[in-house]
Structures are given as structure tokens and as C-alpha cells.
Amino acid sequence: MLTRRMSRVFPETSLMPQMSELMDAVLGAAPGVQAVFPPLNVTEDEHAFHVEAELPGFAMQDIDISLLNGELTISGRKTEQEQKDVNYHRRERLSSTEFKRVLRLATPIDADRIEASLERGVLTVTLPKAEEAKPRRIQIKHG
Amino acid sequence: MNSTTKDTCSPTETQVERPQVRTEVPTYRPNVDIVESAHDFTIIADVPGARPDAIDVTVEGKVLSLKAAIAARSRPNSRAHISEYGVGNYERTFRLGEGVDVDNLAATLKDGVLTLRIPKAEPERRKIAVKTN
Numbered sequence A: 001m002l003t004r005r006m007s008r009v010f011p012e013t014s015l016m017p018q019m020s021e022l023m024d025a026v027l028g029a030a031p032g033v034q035a036v037f038p039p040l041n042v043t044e045d046e047h048a049f050h051v052e053a054e055l056p057g058f059a060m061q062d063i064d065i066s067l068l069n070g071e072l073t074i075s076g077r078k079t080e081q082e083q084k085d086v087n088y089h090r091r092e093r094l095s096s097t098e099f100k101r102v103l104r105l106a107t108p109i110d111a112d113r114i115e116a117s118l119e120r121g122v123l124t125v126t127l128p129k130a131e132e133a134k135p136r137r138i139q140i141k142h143g
Numbered sequence B: 001m002n003s004t005t006k007d008t009c010s011p012t013e014t015q016v017e018r019p020q021v022r023t024e025v026p027t028y029r030p031n032v033d034i035v036e037s038a039h040d041f042t043i044i045a046d047v048p049g050a051r052p053d054a055i056d057v058t059v060e061g062k063v064l065s066l067k068a069a070i071a072a073r074s075r076p077n078s079r080a081h082i083s084e085y086g087v088g089n090y091e092r093t094f095r096l097g098e099g100v101d102v103d104n105l106a107a108t109l110k111d112g113v114l115t116l117r118i119p120k121a122e123p124e125r126r127k128i129a130v131k132t133n
Helices: A021-027
Strands: A040-044 A048-054 A063-068 A071-079 A087-091 A096-105 A115-119 A122-128 B002-009 B032-036 B040-046 B055-060 B063-068 B079-083 B089-095 B106-110 B113-119
Touching (some): A040 A096, A048 A071, A048 A096, A071 A122, B040 B063, B055 B106, B063 B113
Parallel strands (some): A096 B002
Antiparallel strands (some): A040 A048, A040 B079, A063 A071, B032 B040, B040 B113, B055 B063, B063 B089, B106 B113
């Protein structure tokens, strides 16, 4: 299992306005910018795999989900309008981004029943296992 | 930014059942943009998963604090294959500069993004009466 925790761990502090432009340049590489986007959480239960991703600012039409040959692809594109005549004091969020993540699923999936929802910036994809992949209880007959 | 990564999930061998017990909810610092225009300062914070009624914005003196409580999204009887981010509360504080009008702070939440707009205070204009003799 891969465990990573980014940026947001640091508590507290940071100041506002009136900062120099030099600071802005330094903050361009703030720790909040992740190399892998979006971070995923994947869990499995008896019936399905659940893939979750934090995609704040994305709408459903910005996101594309597909399953082909046992590979789940989640891709998206977002372009935020660059504001004119403004001064950025902090810039930690991804303003314009294009991403693509691919997950290989070794278990057969019932593709017709895949469900995806995007709520409050959290994407959830539920991938039900195909019937043949579900655990089966074997009855033991007494002779 | 454009990143392509490939992960393998669903291991071929059996994993140890990992009960997802959360003893305490962690707190994370949300990523923000702070934008200044001629008329206002805007703090844009990524708070995915936050419900509007769980967000708490307070100003005390010159300190603005932003808190968002997130309900744990645990799945019973499941095991984790990939855990790249933690789910927890958001908290961050900002020191406000002079000349902001916090009484007219406006907050909006959309798609997991919180926007706080703080107008700049109008400079006090004092009218000097000119007396004529």
C-alpha cells in the first residue's frame, strides 16, 4: 500500500496581503503542489472497488472516466479564467490543469454498473465486481 | 500540469484485512490562492468534501481563521489498496493587513472551493468646510 501525505499537514500561520512579489515567485513552488494529481484513495469490499479523488473546482463535464481492457482511466481538464489587473499574494492551488490517471484492475468489473458522482469537489467511482469475481461460499456436504 | 501515472490495484495475493478505525480526525491546511485587486482581497481555498454548514469563518482582531469540519468517509468491511490522501478537517489562519473591511466579507462555496472576498476599506474622506468671511 502506498501512503503519502502532502502539504496540508502543517498547521496554522501564514500572512496575508502586503507581501512582496519576490515571495510570490518563491511560493510558486509551494509544497501544496503535488507531482501526482489527483491523489487517489482506493478501497475494496466484497462487492466493489471504490475510487475516490479530491478534485476541488472541477465540474462533472470537466472529467472523463473510462474502462478499457481492465484499465480505469480518469482524466480531466480545467481552465480557470486568469484574472486581469490583480496581484497574487499566494498561489498554491492548481489554476489550470490537465490530468490523467490510470488504474489497472486485476479483478473483472461489471462495466455496465459502474457509477460515478462528484459532490463538493470529491469524485467517487464505484466499480462493482463481475459476478464471477465475487467470493462464493462452497457448501460442504456431509456424507 | 499534465501528469500520467499508473498504479496497480487489486493485488493477486490475499491481503491482511485492515480495519479502518479512525481514532481522531486529522487537521489539514488547505491550499489557497490570495488575490488582490483594486477593490478587494480574495482568499480562495480548496476544501473538498466540506458542507456549507460545517464551515466556520471568524475574524478576531486582525486574524481571520477558516475552519471546515469534514465527516470521516470510512467504508466498513473494506481494505485499502491505495491511500494517497487523508480525510480530515481543514484549518488555516491569516493575518489581515490594514485597510480591509471585514464587516462586508462575503463567503461562497462551490464544487469544494471556498471563496472569501474582503473589500478594501474606503479611505476616510473628511470634508473640510471652507468658511467665508
